[in-house]
Amino acid sequence: MNIRAFVERRFGEYMGLPKAIYIIFVVRIVNAMGNFVYPFLTFFLTQKIGFSASEASNFFMLSSILSMLGSIVGGKLADNFGRKKLMLILQGAAGLIFAACGFLDNSILIPILLAFAGMFNGAAQPANSAMVADLTNKENRKPAMSLLYLGINIGFSFGPAIGQFLYRSYPSMIFFGNAGSIFITLLLVALFVKETAPTVEEVEEGMKLNDDEAAESSNILISFKKRPTLLLFLVGKTVNQLVYSVIGFAIPIQMARTFGETMGTEYYGYVLMWTGIVVITFTIPIIKLTNKIRPIVNIALAGVFYAVGFGMIGIISNFWLFMLSGFIFTIGEILEATNAGVYIANHSPMNQRGRFNSIIPMITGMGSTFGPKIFGITIDTIGIYSVWVMCFVLAMISSVFMLWLRLFEDKWHEKKYGRAL
Numbered sequence: 001m002n003i004r005a006f007v008e009r010r011f012g013e014y015m016g017l018p019k020a021i022y023i024i025f026v027v028r029i030v031n032a033m034g035n036f037v038y039p040f041l042t043f044f045l046t047q048k049i050g051f052s053a054s055e056a057s058n059f060f061m062l063s064s065i066l067s068m069l070g071s072i073v074g075g076k077l078a079d080n081f082g083r084k085k086l087m088l089i090l091q092g093a094a095g096l097i098f099a100a101c102g103f104l105d106n107s108i109l110i111p112i113l114l115a116f117a118g119m120f121n122g123a124a125q126p127a128n129s130a131m132v133a134d135l136t137n138k139e140n141r142k143p144a145m146s147l148l149y150l151g152i153n154i155g156f157s158f159g160p161a162i163g164q165f166l167y168r169s170y171p172s173m174i175f176f177g178n179a180g181s182i183f184i185t186l187l188l189v190a191l192f193v194k195e196t197a198p199t200v201e202e203v204e205e206g207m208k209l210n211d212d213e214a215a216e217s218s219n220i221l222i223s224f225k226k227r228p229t230l231l232l233f234l235v236g237k238t239v240n241q242l243v244y245s246v247i248g249f250a251i252p253i254q255m256a257r258t259f260g261e262t263m264g265t266e267y268y269g270y271v272l273m274w275t276g277i278v279v280i281t282f283t284i285p286i287i288k289l290t291n292k293i294r295p296i297v298n299i300a301l302a303g304v305f306y307a308v309g310f311g312m313i314g315i316i317s318n319f320w321l322f323m324l325s326g327f328i329f330t331i332g333e334i335l336e337a338t339n340a341g342v343y344i345a346n347h348s349p350m351n352q353r354g355r356f357n358s359i360i361p362m363i364t365g366m367g368s369t370f371g372p373k374i375f376g377i378t379i380d381t382i383g384i385y386s387v388w389v390m391c392f393v394l395a396m397i398s399s400v401f402m403l404w405l406r407l408f409e410d411k412w413h414e415k416k417y418g419r420a421l
Contacts, residue, residue, distance in 0.1 A: 240303060259319070283334050
């Protein structure tokens with residue numbers, strides 16, 4: 001078999017995409033691989049700066065608020081000012097801040113600067129997401145977004161190992177390395193990716209489209225109101241994010257109680273590493289199997305995998321069964337991650353993609369924000385077993401809800417546009 005035939009057989013879904021998508025794929029790998037600061041930020045704040053756990057948590061809360069505020073402003077600017085220009089300016093500012101932190105040793109100024117770097121990154125994110133939606137259409141959006149998701153996970157598979165070495169041996173290099181990765185990616189975008197924001201003429205033409213991607217002259221609240229299926233989708237997506245938040249909170253507690261603190265921590269690390277391997281190994285086969293299935297159905301299927309993968313944790317005590325659980329819920333993650341963005345893009349007006357991509361993560365992020373608090377109260381009041389029952393029930397409810405939404409959106413689409421999806 002020649003090389004071309006092999007590539008077409010294994011990676012055929014990713015061939016023929018816009019060239020800019022391949023550049024952004026490389027950008028996502030480099031960004032994720034060079035994301036040295038945030039994975040080790042808790043250690044840096046507590047060990048190098050001397051923050052208490054409470055002070056470190058206050059920093060993360062402040063940083064999250066600033067990132068959220070930045071995202072709101074960035075979404076508006078991305079629609080009015082342009083995707084590419086905004087990314088270059090805002091992420092460039094974040095890169096300069098990271099570089100400055102590398103010269104400050106263990107100064108108290110570092111967490112303050114990093115909070116503002118998070119704000120600039122948050123402001124750039126809607127432009128990034130809108131650019132991908134601009135570059136794709138309903139036919140190639142799913143493989144394009146799955147390729148970019150794969151790129152992020154490839155980068156994260158190597159980045160933490162490099163970051164761990166730098167943090168232990170040359171702490172200031174985590175800032176310089178992070179800044180360097182940002183500047184490399186911005187150079188790639190500047191040289192090889194054109195501005196993707198729709199022109200005035202394209203917006204006027206887009207108003208004639210007979211689907212949810214049609215351009216809007218109304219404000220964003222009215223645009224959301226015109227898309228009830230998207231609003232309903234966000235309800236189910238928020239529930240899924242709440243369930244998925246057990247990975248960083250309840251699973252470590254469960255494993256520590258099952259195997260003891262020392263072995264539980266070690267085994268938890270193995271499970272996380274295993275889930276990364278699953279993402280890299282199974283994303284392409286899953287895309288091949290589900291490419292013809294509508295995104296909403298794939299997300300309903302993701303809920304079933306979440307229900308089984310997380311629900312079984314309450315009745316297992318063997319390490320290899322935890323690894324099986326990790327495999328199952330990660331399949332759900334792949335299904336959701338490669339389809340949710342497609343669904344959102346397919347239902348966002350072409351001239352408001354920046355604003356939609358700033359508001360929607362805030363809505364669905366409530367699940368992961370409040371999930372640990374809800375599960376913590378549950379553990380303290382009625383026990384950790386109830387968490388896994390709750391995850392099973394919520395994930396199954398979300399799955400059934402998404403299947404109902406699939407039927408509802410057919411009726412809504414036919415009523416509004418005169419044709420079924």
